[in-house]
Amino acid sequence: MINDVNKDSLSPTKKSDKNWNWFEVSNIWANDIQSLFGYTLVASLFISYGVSGWTAFIALIFAGLLVTFFVNISGKAGVDYGIPYPVLARSSMGINGAKLSAIIRAVVAVFWFGVQTYFASTALHLLITASTGIELKATFLGIDAIGWLSFFVVWILQMVIFSKGMDWVSKFLNFAAPFVYIVMIGLLIVLWNESDGQLFSEANNIFSSSKSTLSTEIHGFFAIVGTMIAYFAAVMINFSDFSRYSKDNKSMIVGNLVGLPFNMVFFSALALLITAGSVVVFGEKLTNPMDIVEKADSTVLSLIAAITFFMATVGINLVANFIPAVNGISNLAPKKLSFKKSGFITSLFALIIGGFWVSFISKVGISPIVNTLGATLAPLYGILVVDYYIIKKQKLDIDSLYDESYESLYYYENGWNKNTMIAFVIGAVFSICTVWVDALSSLNGYGWIIGAILGGFIYYSTKLFSINRQLVYN
Numbered sequence: 001m002i003n004d005v006n007k008d009s010l011s012p013t014k015k016s017d018k019n020w021n022w023f024e025v026s027n028i029w030a031n032d033i034q035s036l037f038g039y040t041l042v043a044s045l046f047i048s049y050g051v052s053g054w055t056a057f058i059a060l061i062f063a064g065l066l067v068t069f070f071v072n073i074s075g076k077a078g079v080d081y082g083i084p085y086p087v088l089a090r091s092s093m094g095i096n097g098a099k100l101s102a103i104i105r106a107v108v109a110v111f112w113f114g115v116q117t118y119f120a121s122t123a124l125h126l127l128i129t130a131s132t133g134i135e136l137k138a139t140f141l142g143i144d145a146i147g148w149l150s151f152f153v154v155w156i157l158q159m160v161i162f163s164k165g166m167d168w169v170s171k172f173l174n175f176a177a178p179f180v181y182i183v184m185i186g187l188l189i190v191l192w193n194e195s196d197g198q199l200f201s202e203a204n205n206i207f208s209s210s211k212s213t214l215s216t217e218i219h220g221f222f223a224i225v226g227t228m229i230a231y232f233a234a235v236m237i238n239f240s241d242f243s244r245y246s247k248d249n250k251s252m253i254v255g256n257l258v259g260l261p262f263n264m265v266f267f268s269a270l271a272l273l274i275t276a277g278s279v280v281v282f283g284e285k286l287t288n289p290m291d292i293v294e295k296a297d298s299t300v301l302s303l304i305a306a307i308t309f310f311m312a313t314v315g316i317n318l319v320a321n322f323i324p325a326v327n328g329i330s331n332l333a334p335k336k337l338s339f340k341k342s343g344f345i346t347s348l349f350a351l352i353i354g355g356f357w358v359s360f361i362s363k364v365g366i367s368p369i370v371n372t373l374g375a376t377l378a379p380l381y382g383i384l385v386v387d388y389y390i391i392k393k394q395k396l397d398i399d400s401l402y403d404e405s406y407e408s409l410y411y412y413e414n415g416w417n418k419n420t421m422i423a424f425v426i427g428a429v430f431s432i433c434t435v436w437v438d439a440l441s442s443l444n445g446y447g448w449i450i451g452a453i454l455g456g457f458i459y460y461s462t463k464l465f466s467i468n469r470q471l472v473y474n
Contacts (some may be wrong), residue, residue, distance in 0.1 A: 010083075010084055010086060010087050010327065010330060010331060010334055010402075012081060012082040012083055012244075012398065013082035013083075013244040013245060014082075017245060018082065018244070018245055018246065018247055019245065019247060020242075020245040020246045020247060020251060020255075021247060021251050021255070022250075022251045022252075022254035022255035022258060023255065024245070024255065025242070025243075025246060025251060025252055025254075025255020025256060025259060026254075026255040026256070026258045026259030026262075027259065028242055028255070028259060029256070029259030029260040029263050030259060030263050031312065031316055032232075032235060032316050032320050033260075033263045033264060033267050033316075034180040034181070034263070034267060034312045034316070035116055035119065035120075035309070035312050035313050035316040037112075037115055037116055037119045038231075038267070038316070039184075039267075039271050039287075039288070039289055040119070040287045040288050041227075041231060041370065042060065042267065042268055042271040042272075043271045043272075043274075043275040043285075043286075043287035043288075044287050045059075045060070045224045045227060045228075051216065051217050051220035051221065051224070052217065053272055053276070055217050055220060055221050055224075056220070056224055056272070057268055057269065057272055058221070059220075059221045059222075059224035059225050059228075060224065060228060060264055060265075060268040061261065061264060061265055061268070062221075062225055063224070063225045063228035063229055063232075063264070064228075064260050064261045064263075064264030064265070065261055066225070066229060067228070067229060067232045067236060067260060068256050068257055068260045068261055070229075070236045070381070071232075071235065071236050071239045071256055071260075072252065072253050072256055073385055073389075074236055074237065074239050074240065074381065074384060074385065075239035075240055075242070075243035075246075075252055075256075076243070076249060076252075076388075076394070077240050077388050077394075077396070078239065078240025078241065078242070078243035078244035078246070079240075079243045079244070079246050079248065079249045079252055080249075080394065081244075081396055081398060082244045083240060083244060083396075083398075083401065084238070084240060084241045084244060084327050085102065085105065085237060085238035085239075085240050085241050085324070085327065085328075086098060086099075086101075086102035086327050086328055086330070086331035087331075087401050087402070088240050088384070088388075088396075088401075089101045089102055089380075089384070090401050090410045091387055091388065091392060091396055091401065091410055092383050092384060092386075092387035092388070092391075092417060092420050092459070093383070093416075093417055093420050093421075094410060094411065094412040094413075094415050094416045094417040094420070095403075095404050095408060095410055095411055095412075095415040096414070096415030096416050097412070097415065097416045097417050097420060097421060098331065099331055099332055101380050101424070102327070102328035102331045102332075103328050103329070103331075103332060104328075104376060104377065104380070105234060105237055105238055105324055105325075105328050105377065105380070106324065106325040106326075106327075106328025106329050106346075108234045108373050108376065108377060109234060109320065109321040109322070109324040109325035109328070109346075110321070110325045110346055110349045110350050110353065111353055111373065112234070112317075112320060112321045112373075113317050113321035113322060113325060113346065113347075113350035113353075113354075114349070114350035114351065114352065114353030114354035114355075114357065115353065115354060115357055115361075116313050116316055116317050116321065117151065117154055117155050117158065117313065117317065117350060117351075117354045118151060118354040118355075118357045118358070119288075119309075119313065120154045120309060120310050120312075120313035120314075121147065121150040121151040121153070121154045121155075121354075122147075122150070122288070122290050123290055123305055123306040123308075123309040123310055124150035124153060124154055124306050124310065125146055125147050125150040126290050126293060126294055126302050126305070126306060127302045127303055127305075127306035128146050128149075128150065129146060130294070130299050130302040131299055131302070131303070134146065141355060141356065141358060141359040141360075142358035142359040143355075143358055143359075151354060151355070154310060154313070155347070155350075155351055155354070157310070157314075158313075158314055158317060158322075158347075159343075159347055161314055179307075179308045179311060179312075180308055180309070180311070180312045181266065181267075181270070182308070183289075183304055183305050183308040183309070184267075184270045184271075184274065184289070185270070186304070187274050187277075187289060187292055187293070187305075188270060188273055188274055188277065191273075191274060191277030191278065191280070191281055191292070192277065194277075194280075194281040195277055195280040195281055198280060199273060199276060199277045199280055200273070219442075222446065226371065226446055226447055226448055226449070227370055227371055229374065229448045229449070230370050230371045230373065230374025230375065230378075230447070230448045231370050231374065233373070233374035233377045233378065233381070233448055234320060234324065234373070234374075234377060235320050236377075236381055237377050237380055237381055237384070238324045238327070241323055241324055241327060242323075274289065274292065275287060277292075278291075278292050278295075282295050289305070289309075290305065290309070293305045321350075322343070322346060325342075325346040326339055326342040326343050326346055327342075329342040329345055329346060330342045368435055368436070371434075371435045371447060371448075372432060372435050372436070374447070374448050375428065375431035375432045375434065375435055375447050375448060375451055376428050376431075376432065378427060378428070378431045378447070378448045378449075378450075378451025378452045378455065379423060379424045379426075379427025379428050379431065379451050379452060379454060379455025379456075379458075380424060380455065381452045381455070382423075382427065382451070382452035382453055382454065382455035382456030382457070382459070383420050383423055383424060383455045383456060383459045385452075385456055386456040386457075386459055386460050387420075387459070390460060391460070391463060397409050397410075418462075419459055419462040419463050420459055422458060422459075422462055423454070423455045423456070423457075423458035423459035423462065424455060426454060426455075426458055427451045427452070427454040427455035427458065428451065428455075430450065430451060430454055431447045431448065431450060431451025431454070432447075434446070434447035434450065434451075435447060
């Protein structure tokens with residue numbers, strides 16, 4: 001569906017297809033960050049934790065640098081062996097255990113696919129209402145008829161674009177990324193003019209709190225860092241799905257460094273100023289840029305915004321959601337579930353999730369959802385890193401990775417590595433508890449880090465225990 005390599009989406013990347021330079025890698029992050037949900041999340045973080053604008057901004061930059069470091073670590077196996085995450089996971093989890101980890105990653109991807117599709121549809125919804133003047137009050141699951149039409153149109157258009165092939169989509173992403181910034185800068189200019197030049201002077205005051213103390217600023221700082229790391233947790237896990245196309249490790253590292261911190265700084269700065277401008281001009285802290293476009297009452301701006309944010313959402317859905325979900329589902333039964341069939345399953349579930357976003361899922365709150373999904377993946381990251389760098393010392397047997405018989409080096413016990421299962425369960429449960437258990441709420445900003453460290457530490461400890469016990473037994 002994507003290209004010849006991905007007819008069997010789990011096969012090692014051919015040398016001729018390892019042609020991504022740093023620019024292609026950097027565009028992964030440009031499209032991963034630039035989305036309507038990404039904007040809403042960043043803007044919400046400036047408001048939710050009651051910290052100053054500068055504290056929130058610095059926290060976002062720090063989170064970007066940390067994520068850059070983490071993906072350079074997890075992506076190296078993809079560069080070295082040209083394998084996607086579901087195959088890499090077999091090394092640590094076992095042939096069957098990898099199916100569990102890959103499907104967990106796929107579930108997260110499908111969830112975000114649906115959510116991002118809904119957010120993109122709001123741009124088309126605004127365009128239709130702005131150009132026709134039609135406003136409907138009757139809704140189903142919190143969405144009116146125009147909203148449902150917009151949602152289905154965006155969903156179908158994404159499927160058409162994904163079917164064109166990886167080369168075509170790569171060019172599409174390179175074209176889409178700059179346009180998002182053009183629209184955001186356009187919004188900023190509109191708000192600047194409407195605020196009589198008071199936007200910058202008011203920005204920090206708007207997000208400051210009279211009750212703020214050094215303690216609350218520090219707590220808010222780490223809470224924001226933790227939330228943003230959790231937001232990128234899925235991509236950090238499966239970055240080998242993309243690094244496998246890099247020419248070499250240097251291309252990946254440079255691309256990550258250029259792509260992630262730069263886009264995080266620029267995007268966050270624009271989100272901060274635009275949200276501040278919405279307060280100055282409209283008297284509301286609007287965290288969805290489409291709400292600002294709507295209040296600006298410009299059909300031309302609505303048209304540009306609708307096209308741009310649709311393109312941005314296609315980008316993030318391809319990078320962070322569609323391919324990882326398809327690879328994970330294909331890994332359940334590689335001989336029966338082709339890339340095309342897995343893509344259909346992914347799209348169907350995403351359609352359901354997006355449809356329930358307004359009426360049910362969003363009521364939980366953005367930050368808890370992001371942190372919970374990230375917490376589930378945290379120990380898998382720690383296990384992956386410990387296994388590849390410490391246990392396997394960056395040396396894998398490719399033939400065994402694709403051998404599902406008991407003769408495979410990675411078959412372990414009936415296809416499961418019990419050590420990693422123990423580490424995953426303990427790490428995930430604790431990490432999730434930091435989000436929902438009041439007694440652990442002070443660790444909320446550290447949930448992903450703790451979960452990753454726990455997963456890696458417990459896996460390494462149980463591995464050593466198993467080795468020592470075997471030596472004593474022998």
